[in-house]
Amino acid sequence: MNGVKTKAPEPRAQVKRVKEYHPPLGDRSGLRLDFNENTIACSPKVLDALGRISRAELTKYPERDPVERLVAEHLKLAPEQVLLTNGVDEAIHVLCQTYLGEGDEMLLPVPTYSMYAVYASATDARLLEVPADKDYRFPLLALLDKITPATKVIAIANPNSPTGQVVSREAILEIAEAAPQAMVLVDEAYFHFHGETVMDLVGRLPNVTVARTFSKAYGLAGLRLGVLAAGEESMKWMRRMISPYSVNSLALACVSAALADTEYVSWYVSEVLAAREFFTAELDRLRVPYWPSQANFVLTRIGPKHGEFSIAMHNRGVLVRDRSSDPGCDGCVRITIGTQEQMKASVRALAESLAEIGWTGEEA
């Protein structure tokens, strides 16, 4: 090119400090107990809806408004209080971009879902992690203690991942009241498996925002569809930060069918709850320590051989997620709960893998 020399420009300093997030996807043929997805399929009615999309429809930019009205109705909210997002991940990004500036602080109880820290660290704000109490219980007092006038966002996953622990409604109210200058995000990605919500606080408490996803119980992780709900005033600001077409037409076309097939979601959730009970009883029998979970996964403590264990499970066609590098999770492996049949099959792999690593039940 005629001797022209250039170099790659430097990114912003904040971008350099963002930790790379590489989910270990790769070849995932096998029983997928690694990403807390629905382990079977979405409702067949959703696939029918996809099949009805015309070629002409795909020529148009996606229109999220009518679908937001539908979701608002489903959640008993006003349309102005609902924003559809490209998964909860985008909701977190939008929230951080809207509220976190220089001199601000975000409070994050840990361990928790990785993307809060990823998006917060790309802003000019300071991220303050609050370690969980014993047995990963929600660190209410420590969190309240860290609230200052600089606190701008408090992110709470309820139920939390990877621990499956929950926060009470009273605790959320106490936090919202103690930090009126901050947006309190309650991420209810696993709501269906827990059944408790603070969605009714949306609009009533202007500093509470609630996130939901179609990635878990609905089985639509591949479509990337999330919901952010907040008071109208806050939503006005957040709408400015979202890309206008981030939720694509295929995802939008599925929402009505997904919401309407309540029977499918109820069936899947009841399968998971029964399977969770069965699987944790098996963990007891095999003397594997775990934390009782309100979500579609269980955090187990395998101990120093967590890596070998995860590989042994993989070799038997069962994918699990090593979480030992999460704060306070040394030796821990997270196992998604699927259907009863799947969890029965996984117990054989579990027993064999434990035998392979020489498990005696004293290690963890």
Ligand code: PMP
């Ligand atoms: N929140 C939590 C607590 C999660 O565990 C996950 C995904 N594992 C997400 C949000 C991401 O949801 P989505 O697929 O809607 O981006």
